[in-house]
Amino acid sequence: MGFSLILDAEETMRVIGQAADGVEAIDLVRRKQPDVVLLDIRMPRLDGLAALPRLTSYSKVIMVTTFDDDDYVDAALDGGASGFLLKDSGADLLIAGVKAAADGDALISPSLTLNLLQRRTSTAQGNSSRVDRLSQRENDIARLVAVGRTNQEICAELFISLGTVKTHLGSIQTRLEARNRVEIAARMWESGAMNTGG
Numbered sequence: 001m002g003f004s005l006i007l008d009a010e011e012t013m014r015v016i017g018q019a020a021d022g023v024e025a026i027d028l029v030r031r032k033q034p035d036v037v038l039l040d041i042r043m044p045r046l047d048g049l050a051a052l053p054r055l056t057s058y059s060k061v062i063m064v065t066t067f068d069d070d071d072y073v074d075a076a077l078d079g080g081a082s083g084f085l086l087k088d089s090g091a092d093l094l095i096a097g098v099k100a101a102a103d104g105d106a107l108i109s110p111s112l113t114l115n116l117l118q119r120r121t122s123t124a125q126g127n128s129s130r131v132d133r134l135s136q137r138e139n140d141i142a143r144l145v146a147v148g149r150t151n152q153e154i155c156a157e158l159f160i161s162l163g164t165v166k167t168h169l170g171s172i173q174t175r176l177e178a179r180n181r182v183e184i185a186a187r188m189w190e191s192g193a194m195n196t197g198g
Contacts (some may be wrong), residue, residue, distance in 0.1 A: 003038060003064075006047035006091045011097065022046025029058050036082075037155045041065040041072055049075050056080040056179070077186065080179050104166070105150055119136055128191040133175040139193075141168045145181050146188035 004015045016032050019025035019062075021044040028038055042046040045090045048063060050070070055061050062083040063076040076084050082101040085093060134142060144154045151165050158165075171180070176187040188194050 003094065006094055007098065010095055013095075020044070022048060022051035025051055026054050029055050033058050035059060036098050037061045038064050038098070039081075041076070051077065052079040052081060060104075060180075062097050062101055072141060077182050082180050082182070090101065100150070104169070115166060128193060130176045131191040134172060138172050138175065140167055141165065142172050142176070142184055142188050143194065145172075146185040146194055147167070148185075169177045 001018075004018065007013045008015050016034055017028045019028045023045045025037070025039065025043070026046070037055055039048040039055065039061050040050060042065065043051075043061055048065075052061055052063070053165055056079070060082040061080070062085060063072075063081045064087055064196060065072060066084050066087045073084050083097045083098050089097075131139070131142070140158060141154055149157065149160055151169075154160075154165050169181075169184075172184055176184055178184045178187055
């Protein structure tokens with residue numbers, strides 16, 4: 001209810017449904033196909049992590065929880081979530097997360113980001129074969145994604161158009177076998193590419 005009030009107050013957003021549990025959420029998303037779904041991790045009947053893979057083919061999904069738990073974050077991102085927010089992140093971050101997901105970006109609560117990247121890097125096997133497939137321009141863009149730049153910021157930094165950024169991102173996702181920006185960032189960190197200058 002609180003999220004609905006915040007989001008409905010935004011001129012560019014409209015809440016089109018609410019579900020009491022994971023089973024209801026799946027049915028609602030299939031029928032209404034919203035651009036973005038906010039999905040709680042802990043719900044009756046079917047929890048958010050179990051519902052997640054059944055929703056990502058219809059909508060961008062942002063996981064929302066009160067629990068700052070590494071396993072939850074990893075499971076959500078590995079399951080194809082387009083973002084992960086803590087419930088106490090505040091209205092501004094909630095709105096930014098929904099806008100980012102709708103635009104094909106991804107947002108993770110800042111308090112989780114550094115820990116996530118450090119974990120991904122420390123558990124990486126150093127396999128850079130997928131990253132080696134990237135062209136120089138794709139590598140430049142993927143590196144900027146990996147440090148949290150938005151599409152607009154990438155445009156400004158590399159002096160290229162938004163359309164060019166989006167085209168490259170599509171190619172990067174294919175080459176890295178990544179479903180979204182979060183996975184692009186994870187692949188870059190896991191490969192060890194972010195620890196080198198080249």
